[in-house]
Amino acid sequence: MAKKKGLLHEFTKGLVIENPVLRLVLGTCPTLAVSTSVESALGMGAAASIVLICSNIVISALKKVIPSKVRIPAYIVIIASFVTIVQMVVKAFAPQIDEQLGVYLPLIVVNCIILGRAEAFACKNSVIASAVDGMGMGVGFTAALLLMGAIREFFGTGAIAGMQILPESISPMLIFILPPGGFFVFGMLIACANKLADKKGLSKAELKGCEDCPMAGSCSIREEIENSQKAKKEDGKEAVNS
């Protein structure tokens, strides 16, 4: 029972409390870029979720095989492979989605959420837990994107998911589907999320700077370099000594 409850928690935490977009402020680039309509938001959410779940599963399955020294490049290779596979499948079966997402589809590779989850969760937990975590985060990401997409599409074009809701005579507020609208809606949603979190006694969503972005896992790359350089120096000393 306890284990089941644990799994359920792994799933639900990604939806609300640790929502990757609105609480952890990760993956902001695709969130702002493709949330101009419900349709493209759904396409991006689905594509990123599939990559997230698959890479979480593979990375946690291989966690003992991958040497920690090369783990970041290894994760990147695994994630990039899944992104490319998703890209091919989307091109073959749903070309209109490929057209809508454009360059943002291959850019899922550098989506902070995916490498972030690999670093923070998948490399420490079991395959099943990682898969569930990926699902929760994926659904949370998709839900946040959909919310933004719906708000921007409704105000910007007067329609939701392509269905006209406002009468044509009311001129829509175009600015909402233009770039400034993206920043504005995102800011307002974060404010609302903060307000709700405040009521529950949780901390505010903050972007603490790139140093904390797990995506800049490069920080750990730097550690690796320093370590390897230390190792090199030590090796050098040993060589001299012997």
Add this chain to the structure above:
Amino acid sequence: MKNIKVFAIPALALFLICLIATTLLAVTNSVTAPMIDELAQQTELETRQIVLPSATAFSEEKTVPGASATYVEGTKDGAVSGYVFVTVTKGYGGDVKIMTGVDADGKVTGVYPLELNETAGLGMNAKNDSFLNQFLGKVEGIKVTKSGATGNEIQALTGATITSNAVTGAVNEALGYYKMIKEAE
């Protein structure tokens, strides 16, 4: 010996991961590539049919005499019923790629935007039939006007004159190629 453990093993592991990943990608590619090609060909055929509805078959790509552009001949019952051109002009947000169908008399039979990166809600309205259908039956030298289009004129999209000009320019270019083909005949 220590060097081998420290450097060779991680390098080997990374190499193996890359190898497996590449193999997987190659397999997926070999499955999806033919499907993507087929889909592209099918869409091309369908869009040709949209801009030149009278044709039942299309020729191979041919070069416009005296120009570097290519075109496709649409035929019906063995006779040439029209031509399909793809022309590119500069719009507001980059290239505007337009497929234009012209019948044997030099009248536009259809316009279809293949590539359009204009402002959503303004220039992107150039995808709408209400704008594109204005081109039907027009002949060379189409002009853009902001209000009250008459004769060989097109009513510009509200707030997107540059896009309207770009699309019209592309159609006019296609009509120019049509003229060159006719003159060469």
Add this chain to the structure above:
Amino acid sequence: MKMMLAILLTGILTENFVLAKFLGICPFLGVSKKLNTAVGMSAAVIFVMVLSTAVTYPINILLVKNDLEYLQTIVFILVIAALVQLVEIVLKKYIPALYNALGIYLPLITTNCAVLGVVLLNIENSYTFVQSVMNSLGAGLGFMLAMVMFAGVRERLESCDVPKFLQGLPITLIAASLVSVSFLGFSGIIEGIFG
């Protein structure tokens, strides 16, 4: 030449990577608190963008020749990651002054979506080598312009009385929205000058 200038200006103003294309938002929001870090970060981004464009261009030709286009994403991200590390090591050893100025920002760029984005967009637009480099330079300079402007806005924001509801990240995003509105004013300017 006219074309080069048009590509450059498009990257800086109309198609600004941060404010119009939403690439590189993480550093835009994260490192723009102070003017000097904003400048340092964007200088590093320009450097890496131009360098990785120059390196990936011949690699892409090789990939296309061998019908391996499907490996683009995976190869480019690895090349960029390796390149950044290489640059870091070389700078550290030979040009310590430059390393001290840019070094700490370099690792943060490895997986910055703006760098991979510019490389992929160059290929999508089938630019020539010089055009690709120009486009990367424009994108980098545009990134810098947005960063510097926004750093200025944020420094002013620090001393403002912001409603409690919007304090922190929300007001930053709304400020970004207003900066983005000002960049909308540039749209069409390139066609106006060069068209």
